[in-house]
Amino acid sequence: MFETLSFINLTATRIFHVLISNQIVLTIILISFVMLSKFLLVKLIHKKEKQNKRLKINMLDNAVTVLILIGIFNIWAVEFQKFAISIAAFTVAIVIATKEFIQCFIGFLYIISSRPFRIGDWIQVGDDYGEVHSNDWAKLTLLEVDIDAYEYTGKTLYLPNSKLITASIKNLNFLKRYAMHHFTITRDASVNPFIFLDGLYTKAYEYCADFNDVAIRYNQIIENRLDVNIAGPDPKIQVATSEVGDTQVLFTIFCPTDRAMDIEQSLTAVFMAFWFEQKQLQEKNIIDDKVESLT
Structure with a gap:
């Protein structure tokens, strides 16, 4: 009996070490767990909340994205370090190639820090008008509004966050009423x-x-x-x-x-x-x- 328990314990330990050492499997487990938790929380929000559902779901989406990125970075930290060292000579080229993504991320940081608008506000970005539906690290989603008729056009605008840095932002929330x-x-x-x-x-x-x-x-x-x-x-x-x-x-x-x-x-x-x-x-x-x- 004792030998059987020892064997089971040893087997479980080996399987655990294999899973820990296998970064691909660990990454899949992390993403699956986080997405399942997100799915359950979204259902709970729809069930419990009557107001500000879109705001809370949008905040949950951003939190899930950040958790997945942090988790993947921690799992693959050694490989990232080796990869960074191996491509040190191509750093400048990579920065130029990812310039748009960097600007999008900086635009996202600008929005969450300065908060020029909130979910549900009517805003103008450059020549585009719309109601803020959601925003994440890459893009801002607007429900387009015909500002002359004060009504929705039925179109959805996806603006890269980089545009929020270069274009003027006008909060038109008072125009909603x-x-x-x-x-x-x-x-x-x-x-x-x-x-x-x-x-x-x-x-x-x-x-x-x-x-x-x-x-x-x-x-x-x-x-x-x-x-x-x-x-x-x-x-x-x-x-x-x-x-x-x-x-x-x-x-x-x-x-x-x-x-x-x-x-x-x-x-x-x-x-x-x-x-x-x-x-x-x-x-x-x-x-x-x-x-x-x-x-």
């Missing part, structure tokens, strides 16, 4: 828009009346957080001319983003009605004047 919506209507110069400008203001205030109190509070919150004065929340209408002499009416409306396009369409319809009414009135007056001159 309220936006300073600008739009312009251009017509010929045959009608003077100042005639019905008061009517346009009346309609603009009417369309903004139901959310005016909330808009005032939100406008104050933005000013307090940014420590600057911004336009709004009252509607503003300006009249100008284009380069070719056409009349332009510029509207500025501080409103909920999900209602911006509806308000723009409503005010455009009102402007067109006023414009054509004034146009027809002017044409009628011209005809009446001609008739009077003939008589």
